[in-house]
């Protein structure tokens with residue numbers, strides 16, 4: 026009854042004492058189905074309070090309902106605690122706000138909305154109230170803040186029982202994504218909804234369209250038409266980038282997210298809408314939503330088809346375990362849902378032919394930022410870093426990142442944009458911040474005078490019936506039509522795993538090659554036939570890049586075969602050119618299969634002209650089973666016809682003692698190398714890598730070189746036997762060819778880790794392997810590469 030009296034009071038209040046009570050603009054019922062859920066709690070009630078604060082003086086009256094599955098008694102207190110937490114709009118005084126908030130609370134109630142009966146009751150309640158208070162009804166706004174599978178059912182119930190009678194009052198039903206997960210499912214959902222609601226009654230939210238900068242794109246293009254017309258085309262635009270980077274993961278949302286992934290969650294909707302606003306033909310009348318829609322549809326039609334060569338995908342490393350946990354899956358369950366994607370689109374339109382349009386989004390990236398950037402070509406040459414040579418770009422900056430506020434930035438060497446609309450102002454204070462490579466002082470900047478939340482904006486647009494800020498059915502289907510072929514062609518693609526945050530380094534950098542896009546570094550190469558499990562058997566040997574070197578990858582057996590063949594090839598070339606082949610071998614378990622293979626093919630290998638050197642050695646007697654030399658002797662040397670004096674074990678035992686510095690064993694070995702090996706450059710050095718990143722016997726935080734010229738050193742291993750002798754980076758990096766052999770599942774973690782660490786030979790000694798005048802190749806088997 027409180028609400029009743031208050032309504033009357035408000036009507037009187039709105040009349041403002043001018044005897045205009047009858048001019049009440051009508052009563053509006055707002056129903057948030059799912060009204061105590063997360064979205065409602067965080068944004069919707071805040072937005073509706075803002076709407077109420079603004080509209081109450083316009084003469085509208087309101088009632089607000091939260092609908093939900095639970096019983097009223099249980100949820101009512103929770104609902105009111107949500108309402109009490111809404112904050113006041115900045116442009117309203119505290120005192121007035123307190124009054125408004127109290128009214129708002131009194132106009133609100135929670136109702137169970139489950140069965141058709143519940144909806145009927147609600148409708149009757151609304152009608153009774155309107156009648157009792159002598160109001161006219163302006164409209165009913167249903168906001169469905171529920172999972173999409175519930176839409177069709179609720180829409181049916183609304184159509185059956187909650188349509189305002191008579192036809193003078195409007196019905197608006199607001200829907201949140203997802204609107205299907207491909208063209209087909211979107212069509213099915215649209216058809217379902219179409220039976221219950223007319224298109225003009227549906228308000229599909231894309232909250233990006235409520236962002237102030239996004240909704241300013243078209244007006245900005247119109248206001249600056251005279252500057253933009255000559256340059257908004259393929260002759261002047263270098264490329265367009267639409268980027269949304271997030272730092273959060275999707276923990277807690279996996280049951281939803283794993284079915285959708287980043288393309289459906291972000292790119293198909295938010296980024297596509299921004300792309301459309303940037304590239305569509307300007308309508309003659311910005312407020313004509315039909316014209317805007319038609320121009321948008323024409324644009325969607327002009328995109329070249331997107332296929333797997335137009336996208337790269339990634340997945341943050343922890344995602345796999347999160348999926349296993351949240352979906353109750355076993356440890357061998359692999360999700361290939363992408364959490365990162367970069368897509369390259371092109372248009373077949375005279376204006377934009379050949380202009381690359383990049384759409385990029387991901388979770389667990391290094392920073393949170395969103396922007397659309399139009400980068401212009403610059404054909405200037407400046408002798409002294411002149412003004413004209415700076416980047417020419419227009420940036421629609423959605424927020425966060427270095428700038429922290431939404432803004433439109435225009436490079437000063439482009440033009441000075443007009444600031445006409447009263448809601449925007451120019452930013453003059455150029456804090457010491459860089460935006461996309463240029464200091465703020467290089468831009469003309471404009472920003473909204475008052476920052477408003479996207480949901481509050483959209484709620485006010487729904488109220489005003491501004492359909493431009495929403496996704497019509499045709500618009501939605503056109504977008505799915507563009508994205509579905511890409512999603513289908515990516516269906517079996519294995520995303521590149523990235524560690525997350527700053528550690529991603531350059532792992533997700535992409536390169537455009539004509540109409541195609543690819544990761545800049547080929548860290549992990551996997552064939553299309555590997556879905557979830559292991560690579561298909563027919564995937565024999567692949568080549569690519571790992572860190573800065575070449576990578577060969579294959580199943581263990583084929584990998585060893587390939588490495589042996591490469592060593593033999595190096596041997597034949599070296600013998601042909603200089604009559605001798607110097608091969609330095611590591612010990613350890615990993616290369617044993619290789620040694621067997623080398624021994625097996627002993628007839629064709631030029632063993633007679635080959636010298637065998639040691640990469641490192643443990644300080645144990647050479648006959649000790651722990652000795653690397655012993656190992657190599659056992660598996661290779663005793664099986665091949667190699668001259669005795671071509672074998673060069675490290676002299677770890679001198680004067681009947683092991684590795685004593687003053688015995689000068691390291692120097693002795695170095696002198697042997699200098700004497701026999703031309704330029705001390707081995708033809709081939711075979712290395713392994715330990716779990717701690719050590720290679721040869723160069724351990725993390727240990728002694729790695731003995732001055733610049735030292736080729737051999739004594740080192741300390743963290744594991745027994747501690748004393749080691751090892752070639753230095755100086756010796757290794759001088760070689761003609763270096764191979765790093767990594768095999769086995771237990772090395773997978775390491776391979777992933779190494780793919781992203783910078784060159785830090787103190788922490789990760791293997792990163793110090795960088796031949797100065799030779800080649801480095803990684804031989805990584807599938808177990809190590811893919812885990």
Ligand SMILES: *[C@@H]1O[C@H](CO)[C@@H](O)[C@H](O)[C@H]1NC(C)=O
Nearest residue numbers: 184185186219220221222223
């Ligand atoms: C709503 O329901 C009625 C029947 O109650 C039906 O005739 C009508 O086609 C439905 N859809 C729309 C959009 O009105």
Ligand SMILES: *[C@@H]1O[C@H](CO)[C@@H](O)[C@H](O)[C@H]1NC(C)=O
Nearest residue numbers: 309310311312313314315316
């Ligand atoms: C622009 O479109 C709106 C909405 O359709 C209409 O009300 C307005 O009169 C139009 N303006 C012009 C100049 O045609």
Ligand SMILES: *[C@@H]1O[C@H](CO)[C@@H](O)[C@H](O)[C@H]1NC(C)=O
Nearest residue numbers: 279280349350351352353354
């Ligand atoms: C996972 O398993 C637990 C215990 O078996 C169960 O309570 C939970 O509902 C399951 N969750 C899912 C998503 O299946």
Ligand SMILES: *[C@@H]1O[C@H](CO)[C@@H](O)[C@H](O)[C@H]1NC(C)=O
Nearest residue numbers: 704706759760761797798799
């Ligand atoms: C690099 O190696 C090539 C042949 O392997 C040799 O001709 C050249 O002199 C070397 N350059 C340097 C800087 O050592």
